[in-house]
Amino acid sequence: MGFIQAYKMAIKSIRGNKGRSFLTMLGVIIGVASVISAVAFAQGSTKNITDSIQKLGTNLIQINITGRNSNRNMSYEDLKEFAEKNIDIIGAVAPQSSTSAKVKYGTKNMDTTVIGTTPEYERIKNVHVTQGRFILDFDVDYRQNVALVGTAIVREIFQGKDPLGEKIKIKGQIFKVVGVLEERASSATRSDDDQIIIPVTASRMITGTSAIRNFSVEAASAEKVKTAMESLEAFLLKIYKNENTYRVFDQSQMLDTLGEVTGSMMIVLGGIAAISLIVGGIGIMNIMLVSVTERTKEIGIRKAIGAKRKNILTQFMIEAAVVTGIGGILGLLLGFSIIKFIIGGLNIVPAVYSIPWALISFGISLLVGIIFGLFPAYKAARLNPIEALRSE
Amino acid sequence: MIQIYEMYKTYQINDIKIEALKNINLRIKQNEFAAIVGPSGSGKSTLMNMMGCLDIPTSGNYILDDVEVSSLRDDELAEIRNQKIGFIFQSFNLIQKLTALENVELPLIYQGINTKERLRRAKLVLENVGLGDRLDHKPNELSGGQQQRVAVARALINNPPIIFADEPTGNLDTKSGIEIMNLLKELHRKGNTIILITHDNDIAQQADRIVRINDGEIVEDRQVV
Numbered sequence: 001m002g003f004i005q006a007y008k009m010a011i012k013s014i015r016g017n018k019g020r021s022f023l024t025m026l027g028v029i030i031g032v033a034s035v036i037s038a039v040a041f042a043q044g045s046t047k048n049i050t051d052s053i054q055k056l057g058t059n060l061i062q063i064n065i066t067g068r069n070s071n072r073n074m075s076y077e078d079l080k081e082f083a084e085k086n087i088d089i090i091g092a093v094a095p096q097s098s099t100s101a102k103v104k105y106g107t108k109n110m111d112t113t114v115i116g117t118t119p120e121y122e123r124i125k126n127v128h129v130t131q132g133r134f135i136l137d138f139d140v141d142y143r144q145n146v147a148l149v150g151t152a153i154v155r156e157i158f159q160g161k162d163p164l165g166e167k168i169k170i171k172g173q174i175f176k177v178v179g180v181l182e183e184r185a186s187s188a189t190r191s192d193d194d195q196i197i198i199p200v201t202a203s204r205m206i207t208g209t210s211a212i213r214n215f216s217v218e219a220a221s222a223e224k225v226k227t228a229m230e231s232l233e234a235f236l237l238k239i240y241k242n243e244n245t246y247r248v249f250d251q252s253q254m255l256d257t258l259g260e261v262t263g264s265m266m267i268v269l270g271g272i273a274a275i276s277l278i279v280g281g282i283g284i285m286n287i288m289l290v291s292v293t294e295r296t297k298e299i300g301i302r303k304a305i306g307a308k309r310k311n312i313l314t315q316f317m318i319e320a321a322v323v324t325g326i327g328g329i330l331g332l333l334l335g336f337s338i339i340k341f342i343i344g345g346l347n348i349v350p351a352v353y354s355i356p357w358a359l360i361s362f363g364i365s366l367l368v369g370i371i372f373g374l375f376p377a378y379k380a381a382r383l384n385p386i387e388a389l390r391s392e
Numbered sequence: 393m394i395q396i397y398e399m400y401k402t403y404q405i406n407d408i409k410i411e412a413l414k415n416i417n418l419r420i421k422q423n424e425f426a427a428i429v430g431p432s433g434s435g436k437s438t439l440m441n442m443m444g445c446l447d448i449p450t451s452g453n454y455i456l457d458d459v460e461v462s463s464l465r466d467d468e469l470a471e472i473r474n475q476k477i478g479f480i481f482q483s484f485n486l487i488q489k490l491t492a493l494e495n496v497e498l499p500l501i502y503q504g505i506n507t508k509e510r511l512r513r514a515k516l517v518l519e520n521v522g523l524g525d526r527l528d529h530k531p532n533e534l535s536g537g538q539q540q541r542v543a544v545a546r547a548l549i550n551n552p553p554i555i556f557a558d559e560p561t562g563n564l565d566t567k568s569g570i571e572i573m574n575l576l577k578e579l580h581r582k583g584n585t586i587i588l589i590t591h592d593n594d595i596a597q598q599a600d601r602i603v604r605i606n607d608g609e610i611v612e613d614r615q616v617v
């Protein structure tokens with residue numbers, strides 16, 4: 001008896017017992033679907049968390065000038081010149097003069113934070129503009145009184161009116177609104193929505209000083225962060241001569257947190273996957289054990305009319321492989337549908353499709369199905385035909 | 393061709409030993425038509441199981457076509473059953489989820505015969521037993537007598553030299569019973585060895601030889617005149 005024949009016989013047997021085949025398949029479908037949707041949910045949550053940490057910028061280096069130097073301060077131009085000389089380690093720099101000020105529009109006014117900076121800020125701090133534009137080099141060079149406003153300000157003093165092109169007063173100076181900043185939904189950075197960004201040159205009028213105490217520096221890459229910090233420190237020491245008058249720090253805490261979060265999410269993920277694999281596997285195992293054991297008599301009949309052990313085993317192996325294989329494919333489809341329509345539809349976590357986990361759950365289901373389909377068949381095939389025939 | 397020497401078969405259930413066969417000595421020649429008769433529980437089916445290579449005796453020798461059966465492996469026994477023996481079981485032993493046609497072609501599948509040939513032969517034998525119009529029925533869609541005839545068809549499909557029929561007329565009305573007996577007689581005429589198991593003396597009279605067993609022992613062995 002050839003393989004093709006065994007295959008045909010297995011298909012015939014599956015078709016001949018639709019109810020049992022379906023139940024077996026159902027076990028596999030549920031097993032596979034639950035593994036991949038549970039894993040997708042866990043991965044989606046992980047991605048959510050790591051994305052929002054990464055969005056804060058892991059290449060970012062902050063310079064705070066804390067003391068005062070008798071001779072002179074480091075200006076934005078000094079830092080920029082240094083950055084241009086060290087282009088291999090430093091990607092971009094942006095000054096950041098921040099001060100709180102009263103902003104007025106018509107009769108409405110509110111207190112807010114005003115940040116003076118340059119176009120580089122947009123990229124370094126990952127700021128998004130939803131309407132209008134960001135600050136341009138032109139605005140900085142020619143000290144234009146232009147401003148970008150956060151959504152909290154749009155709500156508070158524009159009250160839904162389109163702010164683009166409107167004139168606002170900051171500390172008595174008139175500024176034209178040229179852009180609106182994207183809402184930062186994250187609660188940890190809520191204050192980002194309550195701010196105004198203006199050219200660094202224009203901010204001198206507001207702060208009353210040209211000295212800038214905060215700078216954001218973007219390292220050329222995450223790996224270059226340490227080198228960039230070292231050379232920045234050396235540069236600052238040359239200007240200030242005193243290590244206590246400035247601070248250079250990176251987002252290493254954030255990187256550590258990211259690592260920790262990713263690590264613990266991976267453990268959660270592994271746990272969820274393992275549990276659903278075990279549950280799914282036990283389901284498949286049970287249905288296979290039952291369905292093959294109740295066929296001992298059939299095995300007896302087949303042996304009585306001349307089937308060899310190998311024929312019986314081939315048939316049952318193909319049956320188990322086909323049933324669990326089809327079940328596995330349906331399970332993948334169901335799982336992906338759950339990810340797409342339920343996880344994607346609820347939109348709590350992003351829908352992540354993990355091909356490796358899909359393959360793992362499919363492979364393990366197939367393996368469990370075949371092993372527990374074959375094991376009772378093997379036992380029954382070893383009985384002498386009369387013993388097998390007697391079982392009912 | 394069948395030679396049995398001092399065969400015993402003992403079943404043990406917990407502490408109770410049941411001697412289903414005791415000191416059986418029997419020879420059946422090629423193309424004999426032998427009836428094994430005896431009351432219920434006398435060991436007829438057990439003896440058939442031994443002769444049909446379905447079970448192994450507790451002790452004794454069984455030589456089939458010059459081969460000592462007890463020395464054979466499981467797969468070798470399967471091959472003998474497949475090629476030399478056709479069984480008509482007392483309880484039919486049909487596979488419930490397969491149709492009449494699929495049940496009948498089964499022995500040929502294990503011989504590696506191709507689909508077309510299998511279907512042709514299976515249809516033919518089913519027609520011969522009067523079930524040409526029931527090919528696609530499953531056993532539970534057939535009457536007892538029809539199932540019996542499917543079992544007969546399955547036993548005949550591989551044209552085995554030896555046919556064991558365990559109460560083949562037990563479930564049939566007189567007319568169908570006669571038909572089955574005629575079928576067996578015809579096979580006998582064609583050269584097959586027929587071993588018929590029955591508790592019905594009238595049926596047994598139609599064989600050439602009657603072997604009577606009682607309580608697991610042969611108590612009578614005579615030719616029918």
Ligand SMILES: Nc1ncnc2c1ncn2[C@@H]1O[C@H](COP(=O)(O)OP(=O)(O)OP(=O)(O)O)[C@@H](O)[C@H]1O
Pocket residue numbers: 390403404405410411412430431432433434435436437438439482591
């Ligand atoms: N597997 C078994 N385990 C225990 N005892 C068995 C087994 N098979 C048969 N027997 C016993 O062996 C004896 C002979 O049984 P067997 O089936 O051969 O009888 P029989 O002559 O075919 O009867 P019937 O005409 O009712 O079919 C009986 O007493 C039965 O209980």
Ligand SMILES: [Mg+2]
Pocket residue numbers: 436437438482558
């Ligand atoms: Mg019997």
